[in-house]
Amino acid sequence: MSLPPGFLDELRNRLSIGQVVGRKVMWDQRKSNQGKGDLWAPCPFHQEKSASFHVDDRKGYYYCFGCHAKGDAISFVRETENVGFMEAVQILAGEAGMTMPARDPQAQQKADRRTQLAEVMEMAVQFYRLQLQTGAGAQARDYLAGRGLGAQALERWEIGFAPPGWQNLWDHLTGKGVAEDLILGCGLSKASNQGKKPYDTFRHRIMFPIRDARGRAIAFGGRAMDPDDNAKYLNSPETELFDKGRNLFNLKPAREAAGKGQPLIVAEGYMDVIALSEAGFEAAVAPLGTAVTENQLQMMWRVSPEPVITLDGDTAGQRAAMRVIDLALPLLEAGQSVRFAMMPEGQDPDDLLKAAGAPAMREKIEGAMPMVQLLWQREVDGKVFDSPERKAALDKALREKIMQIKDPSIRSHYGQAIKDMRWELFGTKRDTSGGGGARRTPWLPKGAKLPAQVSTKASALAGGALLEDHLREAVIVAVLVRNPLILNDFYSALERMQCSTPEIDQLRTALLRHDADESLADKIIADIGEEPLERIMGHAHVRITPAVRRPDNGDLARMCLAEEFAKLTARRGHAHEVEDAIEELTSDVADERLTKRLAQSLAAMNDAGRQDGDDRAEYDTGDNGARISKDERSAFDALLDRISFAKGGGGH
Structure with a gap:
């Protein structure tokens, strides 16, 4: 239906939005200025304690600085009453003393029918409530009392009772002159397939009225009193008033x-x-x-x-x-x-x-x-x-x-x-089984053996190996910090990596806990502070790593990490095999298989380190022992030649 020009403007002019909203909120008197129409309250659309909901009574609008709800009196009624636009206009027009324009005959007829259906539903509510007080409702009253519902609760919830029998409600309503099509339209009765009178939808059930957001009775829920009934709970069928997917029980009071x-x-x-x-x-x-x-x-x-x-x-x-x-x-x-x-x-x-x-x-x-x-x-x-x-x-x-x-x-x-x-x-957790606080080993793939045990660590050889492990771990962590976009590619490997020091483990944990984006380093610093990261980045071995010096999140960083992980895993696997060999040599079970296992482990470690030989094709060793990219060395040498040529007078 279209409203005539000026109708909504007249409606808004007649109404005070402050009065419309004031029915739903409690104004903050300290913040509001009633004389100027400047009103503040806690927002009715979201839970809050502060008064962030503002109403400008002179301009006729509201706005919440918390949830950003905004609108005029019509939109406020629509949202708070859960009604459509025309229903909101009708509610406000009644309050303003304005007569709604005549609708077209078809729309008016439909609205009149819905009003009639709602009236019939109210008649049914009263019928069921009266039936609960009769002798037929004694069993239902006892059941409700057993559920802790006293007289006041029954009154508050308008609980009723549909007595046994096929046409109790039908006969009551038709006896009051209610048209049969309205009873059927409310879903209160159903047509008989055998040519008999329609029969009641609800029989021998405790009845709960279902009301919409405006408080109108639109349906019923019935709880069976017969334990053999197939449906313990039964709702009204969908009707012109009732769409079960668009309503909630107890919505208005809630x-x-x-x-x-x-x-x-x-x-x-x-x-x-x-x-x-x-x-x-x-x-x-x-x-x-x-x-x-x-x-x-x-x-x-x-x-x-x-x-x-x-x-x-x-x-x-x-x-x-x-x-x-x-x-x-x-x-x-x-x-x-x-x-x-x-x-x-x-x-x-x-x-x-x-x-x-x-x-x-x-x-x-x-x-x-x-x-x-x-x-x-x-x-x-x-x-x-x-x-x-x-x-x-x-x-x-x-x-x-x-x-x-x-x-x-x-x-x-x-x-x-x-x-x-x-x-x-x-993630790695602490062992609480009494093992002296040792770390529980996460899942490891085949070949990624445990680090050397305490007895092995005591040797000078193990000490050098542990230092090597620590440097490789530091490079891995540093490369990932400098190249965070490839972290997801190595997430599982990092998750399984055994850390030789608490500091490395702290950084590894921070890497695993945060999203891999360009702000990863900032997140880590916010998480654990700057000092652990600065110490790792301060290692000479870390500083000269190309993927740390020239972060690009690309092939260079991926190759560096793949190499370091491979070497780390292979060396630790070999150390574990050596440890096992020492134990077996002191027993009576050592045989040629032990030699074969050690040879295979050594070969695997050498294969993982073969990249060192490949590195010589790409890197030179500087005077200080550091690796220098051949491309960078060539560019640097060319620059020195140009400088020397210029000093010799060959420059322009």
């Missing part, structure tokens, strides 16, 4: 409670919501017999930026959580997410409240885990990652999920959080 600072809690069923609300958690809602939909999630976010999903402590509850994760990932925005409160195994919120009371539930809500943590838990629980392939599969699965996030900033933070949790799972 929104009001959330506006006062209570966390929005999402439970599974009606009784959970009622139990939560009666225990003081009034901002509680539930989906209507279906998994959470995108529309329902958007409705939750309009009420609270971080709704808390309470999940039953069983397999079905876990599956429900995973569906919410998959639904929410592409929709995440800054400050807008979901948290999860896991109930004890075998319990729902109602059970927990009865067993341990409101403090236990409050502890669960306050300790609700962020979505990224549950996403990680889903991918790792019950799985063993004892091979590179399994670790790679985990990385791939998590990467695919994270890539669904559209916001690049959130995607980056998720990546960092996953990286931190991955490090906690796979």
Whole structure:
């Protein structure tokens, strides 16, 4: 329907946006200036304690400096009442004393029918409530009393009872003169396939009215009293009033409670919501017999930026959580997410409240885990990652999920959080088994043997080898700091690298924990300070490494790292073989296989070091023993020749 010119302007002129908004917020008297129409309050669209929500009553608009919500009186009613544009205009027109323009006959007829359907639904609410007080409702009253619901709770939640029988409600409504098509249109009765009178949809059930964001009764949920009934809970069918994927049970009261600072809690069923609300958690809602939909999630976010999903402590509850994760990932925005409160195994919120009371539930809500943590838990629980392939599969699965996030900033933070949790799972940990604080060895590939043991380290030969190891480790760390864009290519090798000193291990850990981008060095300094990095970069062996002196994140750095990792792994593997040989020589089991193993190990170490011979094709040795690139040496010699030629008078 199109409104006549000037109608909206007249509506805005008649209304004070301060009065419209004032019904939902509490003005900050210290910050507001009522006389000038300068009004401030905590924002009704997101939870906050400071007054960042500004209303300019003279200009007729609002703006939140926290969540950036903005608009006029119409948009405010649309967002807070969860109604469409025309419904918002109609609400405000009624308050302003303006008559809505006549609609076209078809639209008017449709609006009139929805009004009639809503009136019939209210008649059904009253019928069911009266039936609960009759003799037929005695069993239902006893059941509700056993669930802890007294008379005041029954009144507050308008709980009723649909008695046994096929046409109780039908006969009541038709006896009141209600048209049959309206009863059927409300989903209160169903047409008979046998040519008989329509029969009631709900029979022998406790009835819970479902109201929309404006408080209109639009559907029912019925809990079966017959234990043999196939459907324990039954919802109204979808009608012109009711779309189960676009509504939430208890939305209107929950929104009001959330506006006062209570966390929005999402439970599974009606009784959970009622139990939560009666225990003081009034901002509680539930989906209507279906998994959470995108529309329902958007409705939750309009009420609270971080709704808390309470999940039953069983397999079905876990599956429900995973569906919410998959639904929410592409929709995440800054400050807008979901948290999860896991109930004890075998319990729902109602059970927990009865067993341990409101403090236990409050502890669960306050300790609700962020979505990224549950996403990680889903991918790792019950799985063993004892091979590179399994670790790679985990990385791939998590990467695919994270890539669904559209916001690049959130995607980056998720990546960092996953990286931190991955490090906690796979990173080197301390041995708490009484081994004197020795480091637990992470998974090692074949050939990457343990470093020399204490007895071997005592020798002068081992001392030289340890120094060599330390220098190679320093080069590896320094190259990665200077060439961070290739870190992901060597992530697994770095993860497995045994460090000879705590300082190297500290830098290795920092490299593994942070994203590989151009600001990696700054992140490491912020993490562990400048001194460890300066000491590593101060090694002469490190300073002359080409990939450190000339960072390019390219082939030079990759070749350098591949060579250093290969030499490090081969030397440590050979050291381990020598150690084993010493032990076997003192026993009675030594044979020719020992000699063969040592020869193979030595050959592997020589092969890894063969690059040294290749280096001579690319490098010369300077007077100080340092390696100098032949290209750089040639360029330097040519420059000296030009200088000498110029001094000799040959220059211009």
